[in-house]
Amino acid sequence: MSDQGLQASVAMMRERGLGPEAIKVFEHYYAQLQDGAQGTIPEDSIEPLGEVQTLREVKVSDEEAREALSRTAVIKLNGGLGTGMGMTGAKSALEVKDGLTFLDIIALQVLALRQRWGVELPLVLMNSFRTSEESLKILSKYADLPVEGLPLDFIQNAEPKLRPDDLMPVEWPADPELEWCPPGHGDVYVSLVTSGVLDALLEKGIRYAFLSNSDNLGATCDPDVAAWMVEHGLPYVAEVCKRTKSDRKGGHLAVRRSDGRIVLRDTAQVAEGDERHFRDIKRHSTFNANNVWIDLQVLRERMTAKEGVLGLPIIVNRKNVDPADTTSPEVIQMESAMGTAIEVFEGSEAILVPRTRFRPVKTTNDLLVIRSDFFSLDEEYHVVAAVDGPEPFVDLDSAYRFVPGFEKRFPKGVPSMRDCTSLRVIGDPVFGRNVRCVGDVLIDGYRRVLDDAVLGELPVPATVPVGTPGDVRTVDEHLKAILATLEPSPTEWTRLTDALGLVVARDVRAKVDLPHFDNSSMDGYAVRADSLAGAGDAPVRLRIVGEVAAGDDPSFSVGPGEAARIMTGAPMPEGADAVIAVEDTDGAAEGEVECRVPVEPGRYVRPRGEDVASGSVVVSAGEVVGARTIALLAACGYAEVEVHRRPHVVVLSTGAELVEPGKPLQPGQIHDSNSSMLWAAAVGAGASAEIRAAVGDSDEELIRALDEVVGEADVVITSGGVSMGAYDVVKNALRSEGIEFVKVAMQPGKPQGFGLLTGPNGRRVPLFALPGNPVSSFVSFEVFVRPALRRLMRLNPEKRRLRPATLISGVESYGGRRQFGRAVVSRSAEGTLVAVPVAGQGSHFVADLAKANALFVVPEDVTELVAGEVVDVLVLDREA
C-alpha cells in the first residue's frame, strides 16, 4: 500500500480532465483511507439532538416567504441509477405517477412555485456522468424552465474505484467506464464550485439553495423553511422527521460533545457495539431526511478559506467493480454524504418537518403505493394522500422487485389502495384492470388477478375441529397461516462447502467443457488406431516417442508406427486417436513397445466435452446442493454458488426459574434444556442458530433482548410464557408487537404464538413463541418451525412423510385435539413398521422424549386406540 495507488489515480483523473479541486479532495480522502479511517462516530462522543424547531410552528408572512424564495435555487441530486430496482439509466427517468417521471414532477413543482410566488427559482440538477443526457432530454419539454445565465445541470466529479488490497485504481478492460464512480452526494459542494455554478448563482443574487434527492417527491422547496433560515441568518439547515419503529436504520443527527456542533451519523458510521443505541428510537428520535438548506455565500467563504476541501468524513463502500455481476472483483468506493457537511458550519440547525417531506421511492413496493390512488398530485404537483390514516404496507414477491418485472405484472395499472392497510403478494400473478385492495390482502399462489377483482381480508379459518370451542385453530390452519407470511430467504453467493443442503437460486451454466481436453481413461500407450490394424494376427511393435502423465501438456505428436506412454487422465498427444492398455502390451518404458491387440479409434479416450458442454446448464435453480452437486460445480471451476441463504435462528428462552446447564440450582430453579434443544433442532433442519441468554419474567427485559436480536436474526424462537400464568411474559409483551397468540387443537403444543417482528429497514422477522414444556416445545418445532425453515430455504416444507405403523400397545387421547405421541418405531420381521408408545406421555417427560425416535399421530376425532391398530407415524431419526 503505497503512494503508487494515489499517483496512478491522480494521473487517471488528470487524463479524464478532472480539475485540480476534485483531485485535491480525492487526495484528502485517499489519505484518510490509507490511515485506515473507519469514519465512525462513537455513541459516547455524542448527545441526542434534543428539541428542535418544528416547521408547523414557523410563522412567516407572505412577503417574507416571497422574499426568501426569490433568493433561493433548487438543486436536485440526480446521480442515482436505480440499480436496486433493476434499472440501468437515470432513476429519475422512471414514470412514477400519472404518466409523469420524477423529473417531470420536479419540473412542474418548480414551475408551479414560480407562478404562485412570482419568483425566478432556478432548478439545477447535479447529474453523474451517466445520468445527464437522459435527464436533460426529459427537462427539455419545459421551455420555460431554464434561467438565464445558469445551466440546467452540472456534472458531478468522478473518481477511480480502488482495489481493496493495494488501493491501486482497478482495471476493467471489459468496460472501462466501470473503473469510475461518483464520489457520493457529498461531492455536491465541490462540484458546485468546480462547475462554476456556485459563482453563477451568487452573481445572480441567489443566496440560498435547497438540496434534496430527486427520488424524494416530498422534497418541495418550502418557502417557510427558506424564510425561517433567512430570518435567523442560519448557514445550514437540515430537515429531520420523527423516527418510527420501522426506520431504525437511516442516519440521524446528534450533538457532538467536544464542540457542541450538530453532526450526522449515518449507518456506515456506527461504531461496533453501538448498534443498539443507533437503533434506539427513543434516544435518537428523528432521522435525517437528506433535505438540506444552505447559505451559498457562507459556502463560498468556507470553500475559499479551506482551499476547496470541506473535509467531510469519508464513507468506505465496498462493491463489485461491475455492480450487475457479483462475481466481479471487489472494489472500494470512497464516498461522502451531503448531510455530513452540517458539522462544518458554525450555527447549523435542524428543523422537524412532517413525514410528507420524506417520500422516497426506493423499492417497487414504494412505487406501487405512489402510483396508486392512495396518493394524488394536487394543482401544484405536490404528492398528497387521498385518504387519512397510515400508508398501506406493501410487500411484493421477488418477481416484482425490478421495474421491468413490476411493469409486466401490472400492465393495466396498479390496484386501488385507498382502502388497503396491507398487501402481500406471494408468487407472481399478473394483475388485471381496476383491481381493488381492501384491508389486509394476502395473495398466495394466484396466476392472474382478474379485472375488477376486489381483494379482501384474510379468510377466517373455515373449519373447526370436532369438540373444540370456536377460538381454536387446527394444526393445518395454523401451519398454513404461518407459511403464507414467509418469503424465501434472500439469495447470496456462498462457498460450495457452506452451501450444503441449500437451494440453488439460479441456473448455473458451465463455462468450460468437461473433460477440458481429450484424455486417456487407462494407463497404456497413445497410438494411431490404424498403426495396430494388423495386431490381431501377430504382435505389432511401435516406437515410443514420449510419455504423458496427468498434468502434462505434451508438445510432441504421435505419428504412424509410433506410441507414447500415457497415464489415466493425461491429455492425448497430437496425432493419437486411441489408447492401448498396458496389459495388452509388453509394458516397455522406452525403445519399442510390443502391442498384442488392435484398437478401434477412440478406444480408452475420454473426449473433450463428453460429460459437460460449455454453455449448458449443469445445475438448475431449485436443486438442493449435495455432495454430488458440489463435485460438479467444483469440476466446472466454481468456488461459489448462488443459493437461498441459510436462515439464522436466534433462540431465546424465558422464565425466571431457568439456569444455564452446568451452573448450580437454587431451590425452585431448573436447568434450561429448551434452548439447546431448539438450537439443535434448528441446526438439524439446515438453519444456522445461536442461543441468547434466557430472560426472566419481565416485559422490558424481553423487549430489550428482542430489540437486540431482530437486526441479526432471520427467525426468532422463544420458549415459555405463552399460557395463562400470571408471569406469562412472552404473551403479554409480544401482543403489542403484533404477535398473535392462538390455541391450536393439538397436544402437546396447544398455546402457540406467531407473528412478524419489524426489524431495521422494515425487514420482517418471523417469531415463533413456543410453549415452555419441553415436549410441547419440541413437538411445536417439528410441526411448525421445521416446515417454516424449509419454506424460507425454498425446500418443500413437508419433507417427512407420515408412514403407517402398527401400535403395539393401546393409547388414549383427549379428542378434539390432534395428539402427537412419542414412540419407538422399528421394523417387524415382515418388514412393516411397529410403534411402541413410550411410557411417559406428559409434556414434561424429557427422558421418554429422548428415548423416542418417532411421533405418532392420533387424529382429532379419536379418543382411544387399541393395540394392533394402525397409526400414522412421523419418523424423527432412523427407525430402531
Ligand SMILES: Nc1nc2c(c(=O)[nH]1)N[C@H]1C(S)=C(S)[C@@H](COP(=O)(O)OP(=O)(O)OC[C@H]3O[C@@H](n4cnc5c(N)ncnc54)[C@H](O)[C@@H]3O)O[C@H]1N2
Ligand atoms: N391454566 C392453564 N394453565 C396452563 C395451560 C392452560 O391452558 N391453562 N396450558 C398448559 C399447556 S398445554 C402448556 S404447553 C403450558 C405452556 O406453558 P408456558 O409456555 O407458559 O411455559 P411456562 O409456564 O414458562 O413453562 C411451562 C413448563 O416448562 C418449563 N420450562 C419453561 N422453559 C423451559 C426451558 N427453557 N427449559 C426447560 N424447561 C422449561 C417450566 O419450568 C414449566 O414447568 O402451560 C400449561 N398451563
Ligand code: MOO
Ligand atoms: O399442549 Mo401443552 O403443550 O399440553 O403440554
